[in-house]
Amino acid sequence: MSASLQNDPSLAVPAPAKESRGGSLGPVRNLGLVIALVILCVVGIITAGDRFASTDNVVTILRLAAVTGVVAVGMTFVITGGGIDLSVGAILALASVWATTTGTQDMADSIGWIAMVFSALLVGTCAGVINGVLIAYGKVVPFIATLAMLASARGLAEVIADRKTQIIRNQGFTDFFGAEPAGIPVIVIIFAVVTAAGWFLLNRTTFGRRTFAVGGNPEAARLAGIKVQRHTVYLYALSGLTCGIAAVMLMSRTTTGSSTHGTGLELQTIAAVVIGGTLLSGGRGTVTGTLLGVVIFTTLTNVFTLNNLSTSTQAVANGVIIVIAVLLQQQIANRKT
């Protein structure tokens, strides 16, 4: 195919109105979130002053955001790929329990605390693979498949832990993850690394590109030669892996493994992903938006805590902020197009 067609220019179809361009909506979409975050910070400074605007408090916010944030990055991939993962909290609990059983801890004592980390990541990834296989090859609707995983993973965690909280006694583990090089907690560093890697994976790799295609139009992706089923498994495996990472982070923060870890995490992460601008119907997603979404929710919690307000008022505010953020984004997006 060499030469281009010879065309009569008078044939040219009149160009329709210029509409939104491909990638340039990203920053616009995030603008609403940045505005929301700024307003929140202003409120924080006015009501709590220096207690809010201190380095210590910023680190506290990030430390709180870290666990949800890591899981939300995985969730961004699943939702962009046209799915949903309700089982993240349960997988996190199962991974934390598995990694803190007497058996695992004994192994950690002999070969090093890495054994605990490794088993948490492995358990999380395996649970994700099971989700993915059920959805991609078993044709189970994602909502149902991951709902079943939610119930059974948490159930299994309870069985293993016998409903008891398992204390981590490995000093190496708590020392490593509890460290604060240059004042930044290790779990915040992990959060940053996972977010950066997620951004890169989604925007700069063929894996990311396929994720958009699979979520945007799975049939077109399949007919273009993309292995849609296999890719779907990868997406849920990735989500499971982030749950495993988050389990390690939560284990270090609480020095325990427990079947109650991560309760309600699925709703927090989905809310953060969606207000971040990722479409629930798939095909469009942004890790930056997710990051902002997570930070907004955590900052809100922080402002409320500093002002000694109840968690119930906070839940109401969470609901309101979801609606406001989404409305703001639509306003800005409409004006731009």
Add this chain to the structure above:
Amino acid sequence: MPQPLLEMRGIVKEFPGVRALDGVDLVVRAGEVHCLLGQNGAGKSTLIKILSGAHDVDEGTILWNGDPVSFADPQAALATGIATIYQELDLIDGLSVADNIYLGHEKARGGVTRDRDMNRSARELLRRLGHPEIRPTREVGSLSAAGKQIVSMARALSRSAQVIVMDEPSAVLDPDEVDGLFRVVEDLRSSGAAIIYISHRLEEIRRIGDRLTVLKDGRTVATDLPARETPTAELVTLMTGRTVSSVFPRRTTTLPEGAPLLSVDALTRPGEFADVSFDVRPGEIVGIAGLVGAGRSEIIETVYGARRAASGSVTVAGRPLHNGSVSAAVSAGLGLCPEERKSQGLVLDDAVYRNISLASLDRFAQYGISREGAERRAAHEAARSVDVRPDDPNRIIRTLSGGNQQKVVLARWLLRSCKVLLLDEPTRGVDVGARAEIYALIRELADSGVALVIVSSDIDEVLGLSDRVLVVADGRVVHDGPSDAIDASGVLDRILAEHDSTPIQEEDIA
């Protein structure tokens, strides 16, 4: 001359940055089929939306039986007596036929629907349309495209519409279904209704139309032309502003002798098609003609691996393909432009260049990391070589016309330098001007040595474009020969001969 039923004068409609309509006149009389012609972007859709009450007019007047009217919303247009049947049928799949017909004006008492009443009147309407076999209680999602169209028409009738606007009603139908549609249109006309009929297909306008109006760039360029007698050349010139010498580019060189690039041997899928064999040499275009449901699309989707063959084999350049694997087919050099471009071919909310590179992502990646600059440049070049307009690789594909969307799908396989290209309905929903360009592109691909297989409901298209034609009826190849040795009636004869020997299924349309 009696007063026109509907008269539109000097209609202007502006959207931010575009003047979509710039002085459109349209006069429609009771009891006529008035055809509206124009390329994509000429303003037909905007005009329809004004008629249906979806858009306001900025300037101009609409007269209904001589009295000025304006439609604030779709309900107002319906109340006046204008019903619109959209191209993308606006039916709700999960509701019954009767529920769809009466959607928005349900027969109800105190908010409680009277299903029996609705079913009875729906049955009456369907009978009037000549389709008593469609049960009012049936779920609309289970009907064929033709059946859904009948339901849309029944909906228009239920509003006692005097003007019915049909936007490309035949686009989703095959020839015998189109005959059924035309019978219904004739009935409506003889009952005194006026039909505004929009179609890209000139031969249909010849058959069904009384008068026609041509739009170009938002203006009426000709009106009150006799639909049957106006020469095609004149219509094409009016629509495109240029003359079309030959629509189908003929082969200029003799077909090189050589081993087949694609060999299909005894391919079978029970219930769909059986024992299909054919070869395609490099540079050859093989057309598959047949009715919808004859197994055409199923055959090429099976060749492509999107369906798994029960028996038989597909060989590309001497190497057999793994059965039922699209990715194996794509790596072997096959490409498919699917039948349903929007649902199967494109990621509609993604950019043009990303849709083009979709099948070649690995080429632009090192260790899985994509080199977006190189990717965008190569995709842009491919888009230019097929002349996608506008020339903007970042544009969202949804905003492109049908013809340009199809060019994007072609560009995808150009970029991959595929060896065998399968095209299913390559010009569905593509306007006359862009159609000629796509034909030229297909011919150009063949001249460069690609082997092509084309499936189309339009028999003239298959014959005009291909070197060799296969006629498929009831899942079997009933004819295989050079396309200049057979004409459209010959193709139909062979299909019918096959149909006569096997009983036709009842409820063909539903």
